[in-house]
Amino acid sequence: MTDQDTTGGTGDGPTPGELPSRTATGSSLPDLPPDAARRLAELEDRPGHKGMFTSDLSVNEFLLIKEVGFHPLGFVMGSSIYHLGIQTRRWSQSQELAKLTGAMYNARELAMNRMDAEADELGADGVVGVRLDVNYYEWGSDTAEFIAVGTAVKAEDGHSYRNNQGKPFTSDLSGQDFWTLMQTGHVPLGLVMGTCVYHIAHRGLGQTLRTAGQNVELPNFTQALYEARELAMTRMQVEANELGAAGIVGVRLEEKTHMWGDHTIEFLSLGTAVARAADDHRIPEPRTVISLDG
Amino acid sequence: MTTPESAAGEGNLSEGPNETAEPDGGVPDGGVPDEVLPEAAARRLGHGAWSSALSVPDLATSLALGFEPAGYVQGFSVRQWRWIGYYGAGFSPAAGMGAMVGPRVGPGEYSEGWRCPHGFVAGEHRVYGYNFEQAWVERSWAEAWGAAYTRMIEEAEALGAHGVIGVTDDMHYLAGTGAAEFSIRGTAVVVPGAPRPSPPFSTFLAGQRLAKLIEAGYAPVGVVAALSSVQMFGYCITRLQLSGSGAGTWSGGAPGVGAIVQVGKAQRAARHLAREHLRRQLGGDALHGATVTEFEQEIGEGDLAVHCTIKGTRVRRFKDFDPLPEPEPVVRLR
Numbered sequence: 276m277t278d279q280d281t282t283g284g285t286g287d288g289p290t291p292g293e294l295p296s297r298t299a300t301g302s303s304l305p306d307l308p309p310d311a312a313r314r315l316a317e318l319e320d321r322p323g324h325k326g327m328f329t330s331d332l333s334v335n336e337f338l339l340i341k342e343v344g345f346h347p348l349g350f351v352m353g354s355s356i357y358h359l360g361i362q363t364r365r366w367s368q369s370q371e372l373a374k375l376t377g378a379m380y381n382a383r384e385l386a387m388n389r390m391d392a393e394a395d396e397l398g399a400d401g402v403v404g405v406r407l408d409v410n411y412y413e414w415g416s417d418t419a420e421f422i423a424v425g426t427a428v429k430a431e432d433g434h435s436y437r438n439n440q441g442k443p444f445t446s447d448l449s450g451q452d453f454w455t456l457m458q459t460g461h462v463p464l465g466l467v468m469g470t471c472v473y474h475i476a477h478r479g480l481g482q483t484l485r486t487a488g489q490n491v492e493l494p495n496f497t498q499a500l501y502e503a504r505e506l507a508m509t510r511m512q513v514e515a516n517e518l519g520a521a522g523i524v525g526v527r528l529e530e531k532t533h534m535w536g537d538h539t540i541e542f543l544s545l546g547t548a549v550a551r552a553a554d555d556h557r558i559p560e561p562r563t564v565i566s567l568d569g
Numbered sequence: 570m571t572t573p574e575s576a577a578g579e580g581n582l583s584e585g586p587n588e589t590a591e592p593d594g595g596v597p598d599g600g601v602p603d604e605v606l607p608e609a610a611a612r613r614l615g616h617g618a619w620s621s622a623l624s625v626p627d628l629a630t631s632l633a634l635g636f637e638p639a640g641y642v643q644g645f646s647v648r649q650w651r652w653i654g655y656y657g658a659g660f661s662p663a664a665g666m667g668a669m670v671g672p673r674v675g676p677g678e679y680s681e682g683w684r685c686p687h688g689f690v691a692g693e694h695r696v697y698g699y700n701f702e703q704a705w706v707e708r709s710w711a712e713a714w715g716a717a718y719t720r721m722i723e724e725a726e727a728l729g730a731h732g733v734i735g736v737t738d739d740m741h742y743l744a745g746t747g748a749a750e751f752s753i754r755g756t757a758v759v760v761p762g763a764p765r766p767s768p769p770f771s772t773f774l775a776g777q778r779l780a781k782l783i784e785a786g787y788a789p790v791g792v793v794a795a796l797s798s799v800q801m802f803g804y805c806i807t808r809l810q811l812s813g814s815g816a817g818t819w820s821g822g823a824p825g826v827g828a829i830v831q832v833g834k835a836q837r838a839a840r841h842l843a844r845e846h847l848r849r850q851l852g853g854d855a856l857h858g859a860t861v862t863e864f865e866q867e868i869g870e871g872d873l874a875v876h877c878t879i880k881g882t883r884v885r886r887f888k889d890f891d892p893l894p895e896p897e898p899v900v901r902l903r
Contacts, residue, residue, distance in 0.1 A: 448625060451625075451626075452624065452625035452626070453625075455625045455626050455629050456625045456628075456629075458629060459625075459628065459629045459632050475743070489649065490648055490649060490650055490651060490705070490706070490709035490713075491648060491649055491709075492646055492647065492648050492712075492713065492716065493647045493648060493649055493748050494647075496647035496743070496748055496750075497645055497646050497647040497750075500645055500647060500750060501643075501645050501720075504643065504645075508620065508641065511620070512620060515620070521619070522619035522620065522621060522638060523619070523620040523621065523641075524621055524623065524624075524625055524628050524638075525621075525622070525623070525624055525625060526620045526621060526622045526641050527622070528754075537743075546620060546621075558629065558632050558633050559633075560633070561630065561633050561777075561780065562894070562897055563893055563894055563895075563896040563897070564896055564897045564898070564899045565896045565897070565898050565899070566899060566900075566901055567898050567899065567900050
């Protein structure tokens with residue numbers, strides 16, 4: 276992120292120079308609610324108090340995470356209730372709705388930040404099995420709750436697996452995927468995402484009539500949707516680059532209209548940024564097996 | 570197709586009109602825009618880190634095969650879309666008696682007609698029935714799928730990839746627009762040290778299924794897909810059978826239970842046509858992992874549209890089959 280040009284920004288939308296990235300705003304971590312601090316303190320070992328862990332790992336996931344040398348510390352979460360605001364759209368124009376993009380971005384980052392803060396509090400190296408959800412409630416119009424949950428883990432060998440921002444890695448990988456990733460000689464760095472809220476133009480009557488009764492390509496629609504997805508993915512890759520990633524695995528591209536109506540779509544891309552742990556890592560030769568069950 | 574020019578470089582979010590919103594007039598009707606990647610795509614592909622839609626197990630398998638991910642690639646085409654509709658002049662199948670003149674089909678296209686055996690004429694009695702291929706649907710489907718595919722392959726070429734694995738395709742309606750979007754995506758891979766095929770290969774397979782294909786001595790060449798479209802306008806007997814009241818003398822001897830000949834022929838024709846369309850794309854190669862999907866729409870009382878798609882990966886033998894290593898029996902802990 277060298278070419279900073281913030282003049283085109285809208286104030287609350289992320290601009291190229293300043294993605295509202297949790298990777299970039301390390302110092303402004305929101306304080307945890309007192310209840311969270313109390314709950315987390317219960318999990319920690321200290322003189323006179325035997326700690327324990329909570330996790331949403333399945334038994335298999337627990338086994339595999341232990342196998343690669345990590346220990347679960349606790350179930351962590353963060354949430355953010357966000358008022359999404361309104362942005363006017365032009366009926367006949369395809370364009371990005373920067374305010375809404377900014378809002379969707381910020382809200383998720385806040386939730387992730389708070390989850391990171393809980394993990395940090397536990398002294399975790401990372402968070403596995405992260406899920407990022409959006410909920411809508413009846414009591415708030417244009418209001419959504421963004422929630423991030425996962426299981427904080429710590430390496431048992433004392434080696435730090437924190438990312439280049441000094442923060443616990445986050446990843447939406449299951450325990451099985453986490454184990455497999457480690458076998459390929461990669462380590463997760465962080466859950467990365469990019470979003471773009473886009474308004475797809477309505478077609479004018481003239482345009483509709485001209486192509487009535489034919490199956491033809493609508494080049495402007497093709498281009499608008501293409502552009503929107505590429506923007507979302509570019510932003511995800513910018514986040515990954517900031518983490519010094521070699522790549523992103525398990526990229527998912529989600530499309531949601533939320534409550535904005537047919538022509539406004541959020542494109543969200545999500546994936547886990549990974550880096551090579553060592554250059555000379557040899558991937559174990561796969562073996563053929565026959566499963567005796569099922 | 571204009572290329573949007575965002576002034577502020579990558580990830581630009583500046584507000585204001587985006588230049589994708591050109592009036593519709595720039596491209597002639599039915600034309601495919603220039604095969605140029607959107608500027609955002611070029612920007613994204615120029616970035617350092619690769620992205621991959623592969624799951625972690627599929628990534629691990631790919632790395633073991635020597636395929637290194639180069640990036641997530643995608644292609645789209647949005648079309649104004651309908652499945653049924655155009656007939657030759659003089660053909661109005663839905664009218665009471667049915668049409669005496671059959672639908673117009675091109676040379677070599679499928680059509681078949683039926684005539685009422687009853688020998689009487691009444692306003693509501695469908696005397697003529699027709700099955701016929703809708704080549705225009707097949708052509709526009711192939712065009713849309715092909716455009717999305719070409720765009721994905723162009724992204725892969727821009728990345729210097731050898732191929733695209735784990736391809737997925739989709740078609741869905743854009744709510745409220747009367748348009749449908751065709752999309753094709755996959756993960757571009759590089760095989761270090763190997764000569765680069767042009768165009769890059771592509772396959773629906775990834776992970777262990779791809780590993781097994783290669784183990785068996787086949788290399789993927791490209792994904793192929795075809796659609797066939799057959800419309801059926803039932804004559805009196807078909808209509809009676811479809812309404813469940815086919816038994817008795819009234820039906821002119823049509824059995825009360827059993828095959829509905831005209832429907833069966835329409836379905837067989839659709840499957841046959843899809844297979845033939847696909848065969849033409851194979852160029853002598855084998856087809857692996859074909860999936861056949863058939864869907865029917867009722868387009869009026871006793872009238873049907875039958876559509877059939879076949880998709881699969883075109884494969885070519887590149888080495889003799891080595892016997893597989895002895896498999897090891899395992900019990901999975903779930």
